Amino acid sequence: MGLLFIDGNQAVAMGAIHSGCRFFASYPITPASNLLAAMLDTLPSAGGIALQGEDEIASIGYCLGASMAGMKVMTATSGPGLSLYSENISFAIAGEIPIVIVNIMRQGPSTGSATRGADGDVQFMRWGCSGGLPVIVLAPADVSDCFTLTVHAFNLAEQFRCPVIIASNKEIGMTSGTLDMERVEKPAVIDRTLHEAGPFLPFQVKIGEDVPPFLPIGGPILVRQTSSTHGPDGYITTNPSEIQAGVERLQRKIDSKAESFSYFDLEERKGARTLLVAYGITAGAARAAAAELSENQNIPVSLLVLKTLWPVPEQVLQAAAVGVERILVVEMNLGQYVQEIRRVLCNQRVDFYGKMSGQLISPTEIIEEVTRG
Amino acid sequence: MDSLLNPNRPPVFCPGCSHDRSVHTLDRALKEMGLKGSDVVIVSDIGCSGLFDTFFKTHAFHGLHGRALTYAAGIKLAQPHLKVIVTMGDGGLGIGGAHFLAACRRNLDLSLLVLNNFNFGMTGGQFSCTTPEQASVASSFLNLLEKPFDVCDVAACAGAPFVARSSVYRKNLPKLLAEAISFEGFAVVDLWGGCPARYMKKNPLSPKEIESAIGKLQPYQGVVSTNIRREYSSYYREEAAKDTAGVDWQGIEKTFEPTVKERREVVFLGSAGQRVITGGTLLGRAAILAGMNVTQKNDYNITVMRGPSVTEVIVSPQAITYTEVGKPDVIVALSEEPVRKCWGLFQKMEKEGRVILAAGVEIPTTDAQVLEVNFKAGGIKKKERALAALSLLAQTGDPVTLEMLREAISQSFHGQRLEEALRILEKAAAIPVHE
Numbered sequence: 107m108g109l110l111f112i113d114g115n116q117a118v119a120m121g122a123i124h125s126g127c128r129f130f131a132s133y134p135i136t137p138a139s140n141l142l143a144a145m146l147d148t149l150p151s152a153g154g155i156a157l158q159g160e161d162e163i164a165s166i167g168y169c170l171g172a173s174m175a176g177m178k179v180m181t182a183t184s185g186p187g188l189s190l191y192s193e194n195i196s197f198a199i200a201g202e203i204p205i206v207i208v209n210i211m212r213q214g215p216s217t218g219s220a221t222r223g224a225d226g227d228v229q230f231m232r233w234g235c236s237g238g239l240p241v242i243v244l245a246p247a248d249v250s251d252c253f254t255l256t257v258h259a260f261n262l263a264e265q266f267r268c269p270v271i272i273a274s275n276k277e278i279g280m281t282s283g284t285l286d287m288e289r290v291e292k293p294a295v296i297d298r299t300l301h302e303a304g305p306f307l308p309f310q311v312k313i314g315e316d317v318p319p320f321l322p323i324g325g326p327i328l329v330r331q332t333s334s335t336h337g338p339d340g341y342i343t344t345n346p347s348e349i350q351a352g353v354e355r356l357q358r359k360i361d362s363k364a365e366s367f368s369y370f371d372l373e374e375r376k377g378a379r380t381l382l383v384a385y386g387i388t389a390g391a392a393r394a395a396a397a398e399l400s401e402n403q404n405i406p407v408s409l410l411v412l413k414t415l416w417p418v419p420e421q422v423l424q425a426a427a428v429g430v431e432r433i434l435v436v437e438m439n440l441g442q443y444v445q446e447i448r449r450v451l452c453n454q455r456v457d458f459y460g461k462m463s464g465q466l467i468s469p470t471e472i473i474e475e476v477t478r479g
Numbered sequence: 480m481d482s483l484l485n486p487n488r489p490p491v492f493c494p495g496c497s498h499d500r501s502v503h504t505l506d507r508a509l510k511e512m513g514l515k516g517s518d519v520v521i522v523s524d525i526g527c528s529g530l531f532d533t534f535f536k537t538h539a540f541h542g543l544h545g546r547a548l549t550y551a552a553g554i555k556l557a558q559p560h561l562k563v564i565v566t567m568g569d570g571g572l573g574i575g576g577a578h579f580l581a582a583c584r585r586n587l588d589l590s591l592l593v594l595n596n597f598n599f600g601m602t603g604g605q606f607s608c609t610t611p612e613q614a615s616v617a618s619s620f621l622n623l624l625e626k627p628f629d630v631c632d633v634a635a636c637a638g639a640p641f642v643a644r645s646s647v648y649r650k651n652l653p654k655l656l657a658e659a660i661s662f663e664g665f666a667v668v669d670l671w672g673g674c675p676a677r678y679m680k681k682n683p684l685s686p687k688e689i690e691s692a693i694g695k696l697q698p699y700q701g702v703v704s705t706n707i708r709r710e711y712s713s714y715y716r717e718e719a720a721k722d723t724a725g726v727d728w729q730g731i732e733k734t735f736e737p738t739v740k741e742r743r744e745v746v747f748l749g750s751a752g753q754r755v756i757t758g759g760t761l762l763g764r765a766a767i768l769a770g771m772n773v774t775q776k777n778d779y780n781i782t783v784m785r786g787p788s789v790t791e792v793i794v795s796p797q798a799i800t801y802t803e804v805g806k807p808d809v810i811v812a813l814s815e816e817p818v819r820k821c822w823g824l825f826q827k828m829e830k831e832g833r834v835i836l837a838a839g840v841e842i843p844t845t846d847a848q849v850l851e852v853n854f855k856a857g858g859i860k861k862k863e864r865a866l867a868a869l870s871l872l873a874q875t876g877d878p879v880t881l882e883m884l885r886e887a888i889s890q891s892f893h894g895q896r897l898e899e900a901l902r903i904l905e906k907a908a909a910i911p912v913h914e
Contacts, residue, residue: 108732109767111760113774120726129557136779148726150719155556160581164549167542167578171522171553174540176562179553193543221779281802282760282775287728323538324558326517330532332541339535341488390800397800447518466803
């Protein structure tokens with residue numbers, strides 16, 4: 107076995123196939139179109155279904171239907187399409203429908219630059235749908251992450267019955283790199299927990315648990331799905347205490363387990379006064395900058411690459427920031443995730459560097475920012 | 480068979496509402512067909528039609544306004560044995576118009592019951608896409624200005640193979656619904672009825688008046704013979720079974736020793752049609768033959784068959800962190816426009832750097848060595864330029880050798896394309912170059 111030469115979108119497709127995804131639907135949009143192409147190339151011959159929807163709303167709708175009928179599903183888009191997904195994402199949260207959503211971010215706002223990268227949807231992915239309940243967002247930094255985090259994304263979607271967004275970027279999705287399949291991390295595949303015995307209520311959790319066991323629409327036992335506020339039986343409820351218990355559970359099932367899926371890389375260096383924090387494509391430049399400063403310029407710098415963006419990995423941030431004088435957050439936008447880091451590390455100096463010009467942030471720029479401080 | 484009505488949740492429609500009739504008619508149809516609850520899923524839309532799933536002991540999916548057909552399609556494709564019945568009002572049909580057209584064109588085996596009562600009932604009687612111009616509704620005069628659409632005409636025009644229109648009050652309606660549900664393909668039934676709470680107060684609509692209005696329109700009674708064709712789900716599976724494309728999990732085996740010790744950055748500045756991106760990919764694949772890491776980042780224009788084409792390839796025995804070219808080791812300059820856009824790159828080059836320059840393309844002064852090549856005189860066509868330039872680069876052995884390049888080409892192409900590519904290498908070897 108040798109090295110694969112594939113782009114991030116192809117690696118996501120491979121991660122999806124590996125995870126058991128057998129249903130994919132999306133609407134063509136640069137820079138996510140070649141993920142649709144990759145799924146069309148691979149799913150039908152693997153016994154699955156890949157569709158091109160008539161628009162983004164339909165594409166995610168097909169996926170939600172197929173997921174409730176028992177399949178592992180994925181859709182892919184970019185900022186303009188994610189905007190159209192919004193209502194169905196909140197449905198997936200409310201209806202506890204497992205789905206992986208790949209957002210290959212491009213420079214915005216609006217139509218923006220279709221073929222230029224950015225990380226401008228980082229807050230939007232968390233807060234871009236009604237109700238304000240949590241979603242999981244994972245951010246790959248390279249081709250290898252695209253594979254591994256896609257497997258994690260499916261596992262989390264299945265385990266927690268929720269939408270999981272992969273926050274990619276044109277510069278990851280459409281840039282090819284080498285991938286060693288023998289060395290890449292392949293997490294064990296997890297399937298959704300099925301209801302086993304006894305009477306079935308579609309949203310009833312077991313005592314001490316927060317995720318209801320699943321049964322597919324189409325099996326011998328009748329299943330209900332609804333976008334309306336519902337009780338455990340899947341029928342509309344107007345009982346305030348039942349409503350409150352329901353939304354609190356939807357929040358708790360994700361937030362209380364956040365530490366178990368806080369993925370990150372930490373390069374801790376002795377004597378470092380600065381902690382660089384980056385994610386996505388910018389992690390590469392931050393890695394290069396930290397290595398250059400530490401190894402050649404005698405300025406040791408630590409680096410934290412976040413791969414789980416939401417829920418915010420608060421403990422990871424707090425632990426990494428111990429003992430440093432300054433945290434420098436670098437992002438391909440005008441300052442979004444830095445707000446979370448300022449919230450978590452409220453007693454420390456948190457600086458920001460970023461731009462959204464369609465160009466990558468270079469190691470040189472980061473080095474200048476570090477040394478300026 | 481027994482009724483599939485849910486005894487614990489009787490219909491809650493307004494007195495005199497035609498939906499109540501539709502619920503019982505649908506139940507009678509399901510009963511006559513001998514279906515079990517687990518054979519059926521009711522996918523309901525939003526509004527009063529969105530209540531339908533709760534009155535039945537079947538599988539149920541109640542989603543977002545106008546999107547019921549999309550969920551239904553996903554369910555049907557995943558569970559082909561299910562009878563998938565979609566209930567949608569005229570409101571949902573309007574907001575989900577694109578899905579309606581797509582469903583008609585696609586011909587997946589779903590049955591759509593349009594519970595057409597000419598207004599948005601639940602939100603207060605606003606006008607919908609089927610409200611008559613002269614009706615008095617809660618949207619002021621707006622419906623006067625718009626032409627309502629004929630659900631059946633649209634469905635037939637968009638390709639639905641089964642289209643029927645009926646009053647909810649017709650006696651033989653259970654039979655028609657059973658026909659629609661049994662039909663193997665997309666079936667649309669436009670069911671006309673009245674909304675007593677919102678519409679009928681100002682727009683009296685008796686069963687007789689409904690019949691008379693329907694009688695004035697083109698009749699639709701079921702099969703539209705010109706639209707009869709393969710059902711999508713079984714057709715999809717049949718085509719998919721022929722598909723042999725799969726994932727390459729194997730990759731490129733290492734058969735050469737690395738040629739360079741450090742990172743190399745190569746930029747191709749060309750234009751569409753010169754196969755610049757293919758050239759970059761071949762360079763990458765050649766380097767991988769020596770076990771090296773590679774990244775390739777392309778610059779995509781909104782233009783396709785014209786305009787600049789730029790690819791950046793980084794080759795390194797070490798891991799590659801930053802994927803953008805900062806200080807190129809090699810620039811292949813094939814075309815004016817991208818050279819002008821990347822003018823500064825030439826000035827960053829060092830004296831060990833190399834520029835492979837197509838004769839006639841102007842570049843800024845640079846410390847790098849410039850190899851000027853007259854591709855035209857060498858008989859190298861436009862689409863052969865990137866590969867020809869790459870073979871000149873490979874002659875230097877840095878970052879790949881000609882042998883590596885030839886092997887990469889042999890692994891990437893077959894048949895005529897392979898012969899063509901190997902011929903370009905030969906032609907390129909004979910081109911006169913000027914340093």
